[in-house]
Amino acid sequence: MxxxxxxxxxxxxxxxxxxxxxxxxxxxxxxxxxxxxGLGPTSAIAILLPLTGVLEPTQGIIMLAGIYYGAMYGGSTTAILLNIPGEISSVPTCLDGYPLAKKGKGGPALGISAIASFGAxxxxxxxxVFFAPILADQALKFGPPEYFALMLLALTLMVSLSGGSLIKSFLMGAFGYSLSxxxxxxxxxxxxxxxxxxQLMGGFDMISIIIxxxxxxxxxxxxxxxxSGATIAKTGSVYPGKEELMKSAAPMLRGGLVGFFLGLLPGCSAAITAFLAYDLEKKVSKHPERFGNGAIEGVAAPEAANNATSSAGFIPLFSLGIPSSPPLAILLAGLMIYGLTPGPVLFEQHAPFVWTVIASMFVGNTMLLILNLPMVWVWVKLTRVPYGIMAPIILMFCTIGAYSVRNSLFDxxxxxxxxxxxYLFHKYKWPVVPLVLCFILGPxxxxxxxxxMAMGAGNIAIVWSRPISxxxxxxxxxxxxxxxxxxxxxxxxxxEEQAHGIDVAS
Amino acid sequence: MIRPRNLPDLIASLLCIAFGFIVSREAYRLESYAGSVYVGDHTLPFLLAIVFVVLGAALLFQSFRAKIGEGEGAAHDPESLAGNREISRLILCFVTLFLYVWLLDWFGYVLATLLASFVLFRLIGFYRWLTSLFFSILLTGCLYVVFIYWLQITFSRGSFFD
Structure with missing residues (x-):
């Protein structure tokens, strides 16, 4: 109650x-x-995050929630309309979203994507709401060994964030810890x-590194x-028809459930659940041959799973302080700017603020549905702004963002x-998210x-001698x-999908 | 002589091992301030030094075993490899950005932003001098109104004008 x-x-x-x-x-x-x-949700949030820093905490967090959902939705838009998935989790959306866009049905695909996002x-x-009281009750039982065990649990994320080479992922994590x-x-x-x-005595500012x-x-x-600017075909109406809604309802529910329950596990990324939901939908479909050629179910299921995982990711983020996806890692940094350190005692210590954040997630999502969806044509037009204009603007925003946190040119x-x-890390395929995650979790x-170690009088065995840890x-x-x-x-x-010509931008 | 099959990884692995030694040296320095041999500000640096050296060595070993085309292939991919012109532009952009930081301190936010954005519009967008100047004035004006006038972020006014 x-x-x-x-x-x-x-x-x-x-x-x-x-x-x-x-x-x-x-x-x-x-x-x-x-x-x-080419700008995925993670980059979008990183660019805009510092701009919220000039606002009051509540307003800043609310704007951040809007940015988070907006950026996630923007990522789906490029996946559907341009066949450019900003992140790997949007690859399954491309498989049927882009063929739909080519048929002039990009609008309904975007509509279904937004509805799936809202539902998730x-x-x-x-x-x-269900998990928070349980976790808040457990919070007082957490001591340093439990926190230490939690930090080790966070290391399991290195696997899902590795992007291929585990050695490189762990080295980048170690680099992140070193920077911290x-x-x-x-x-x-x-x-x-x-x-x-x-200047180094004050340490590195996490926002500068993220930017x-x-x-x-x-x-x-x-x-x-x-x-250069992109050229997009006509999208058609963004409001899906009755038939499309009927076809998408069950896949959305199935995808949402797969995404939500697997998303509760730290280390289970949105990419995993989106692919699982897509493959599941293909398996249960009476016409699996339609998948890959513009089946609306092929958009609904992975989008619902992707967004449900992102939403479910807030539970390990708020309760354990473990971000399960790159955008959530940036969001964690954003919350820390406002003095909120997610973890077991968060609900105990900052209950009003946390519930405002949760409510603002809901508000941000609703805004997306009622305000953003009808304006999709505006976004489509804005993608035509030449890159030669956008790039200097983004760089100037980055400067302000990095400067405004501590008013420091060093940042x-x-x-x-x-x-x-x-840029070098990207070129030689070194994953940067482990670096950011470990930099945040390092202290x-x-x-x-x-x-x-102080509690155990120098004996680390205390960690496995306590039941919770x-x-x-x-x-x-x-x-x-x-x-x-x-x-x-x-x-x-x-x-497999890259072999079929899908280019993952991230 | 055994030749590495992935040169970028080989270089990175050597850098990681070197970094491990730098971190271990700092850990050794910090140990003298700690009350305990096992616990203190030196503990995590010490563990990280081990991670860097061990994983760096593993990567070094791997760079000799990598299949041809792996890793280095990415750098040789004609689509991912920037041409000489693009590399020059990247370097020029990078230099401009660092000069911008220096100019911010020297000339203050407005003038430095005007100059840097002008160069960036020329470099990235290939716009004519006048077009670049127009865009840079517009951008600087908008940034000034939003961030300095409205949101009141305090930027350096520039030591040159003091």
């Missing part, structure tokens, strides 16, 4: 006129950046890795590829330096490790095996 009351309070805060306006602006801007060819978002909020060490040590207060440079690795890199990639230089590094890992460690081992198996399957499917 308390939870419902808190959620209602969250809604009353999120639904004020000012906050609604922020949600609307966030959804619009997020969609615009997400729809730009609602499922996520319901899941949070720069600054004052938590135990002695002595500066580490500063080499006499005064560099995602946004600046994206611009550099665009220059290399000599990107701007850091963003540009990591932009160049990100938490170190703090929990030092406290655990032991359960987390066993879960981490199980998830590692599941992640490896599911990722192998997904990588195989991605290679």
């Amino acid at each position: 308390d939870t419902i009351q808190l959620l209602m309070d969250g809604f009353s805060s999120a639904l004020s006129l000012e906050n609604l306006l922020m949600a609307a602006v966030g959804a619009l801007v997020g969609t615009f950046v997400g729809v730009l060819p 978002g609602v499922l996520g909020v319901i899941g949070l 060490l720069v600054g004052l040590g938590p135990s002695s207060g002595m500066p580490r890795f500063d080499y006499g440079v005064s 560099g690795l995602f946004a600046v890199t994206e611009v550099l990639k665009g220059i290399e590829e000599r990107r 701007v230089s850091t963003a540009f330096l990591f932009g160049a590094l990100g 938490l890992l170190e703090e929990s490790f030092i406290q655990t 032991l359960v987390i460690l066993v879960a981490a081992a199980a998830l590692l095996v599941i992640s490896i198996l599911l990722n192998r399957r997904t990588n195989k499917r991605v290679r």
Whole structure:
């Protein structure tokens, strides 16, 4: 009952006129950046994240929610209309979305995608309402060993974020941890890795690194590829007809359930569930031969699964502090800007704020449906803006974004330096998300490790001698095996689809 | 002589091993400030140094075993490989961005943004001088109104004008 009351309070805060306006602006801007060819949701959120920093916390978070859903929807738009999946999770959407767009039915495909996203978002909020009190009750039992075990659980994500080479993924994770060490040590207060440079004593700012690795890199990639504005065929009405809705209802439900329940497992990415949902739909269909040639079910199921996984990802994010996808890793950084450190005690310590965030997710999603969908033609036109104009604008936004967090030009230089590094990482296939994830989790890992060792009088065995931390460690081992198996399957499917000519932009 | 089949990975693995030694040196320095040999600010750097050296060595080994075309193939892919012109443009853009940071401190936000965006419009969009100037004035004006006038972000006014 308390939870419902808190959620209602969250809604009353999120639904004020000012906050609604922020949600609307966030959804619009997020969609615009997400729809730009080659810019996936992760880059879109990274570019726009610092812009929310100039607002009050509640407004900033609400705008961030709008940006998140807008960018996710923008990513689906390019997958359907241009056959360019911003992220691997959008590959299954391309398989039938693009053939539909070529037939002039891109509009209904976008409509179904938005409805699936909305439904999955609602499922996520319901899941949070259901799980939050349970987790809040458990929160007080968490001590440093449990947190340390949680950080080890987060390492299982390296498998799903590896993008191919596990060695490279773990090395990038180690690089991320190393970067997080720069600054004052938590135990002695002595500066580490500063080499006499005064700016390094304050450590690296995570937003600068994120902006560099995602946004600046994206611009550099665009220059290399000599990107231009895109040409899109007529989309038709975005409102799906009765027949299309009837055909999509069951696939949406099946995809949503697959996405939601698998999405609860940290390490199970949206790419895995989107492919599983697509393959499942093909298996249960009476006409599997229609798949790949423009079956609306082939859009509904993976989109529902993709979005349900993204929404379900909020549960491990809020409750355990573990982001299960790249956009959620950036969102985690965004929440941390506002002093919210997701984890078991989040619901205990910041209940009103957290429920406003949850309510704002719902508001952002609704905004997308009622405001964004009818405006799809505007986005289609905006994709024709030449890259030569967009790229300098994005770079200037990156500068402001990196500068505004600490009013530091050092952070701007850091963003540009990591932009160049990100370009090299992309070129030689080194995954950057493990770096970002470990950079964010690094201080938490170190703090929990030092406290655990102090509690155990220098004996690490304390971690597996406590029931909750032991359960987390066993879960981490199980998830590692599941992640490896599911990722192998997904990588195989991605290679199959790439062989059929789908170009994954990320 | 055994030749590496993936040169970029070979170079990266050597860099990782070198980085591991740098991190271990810092861990050794920090250990002198710690109260315990096992727990302190040096512990995580020490563990990371081991990770870098071990995984770097594994990658080094792998770079000799990689199938022909793997990894290095990406760099030789004509679609992914930028031409000399694109590489020059990338380097010029990169230099412009770093000069922009320096100019921000020197000339202040408005003038530095005007100059940097002008160069970037020329470099990335290949626009004519006048068109680039028009776009850069428009962009700088919009950014000034939104971020400095409306959202009141404090930027450097430039030490040159002090």
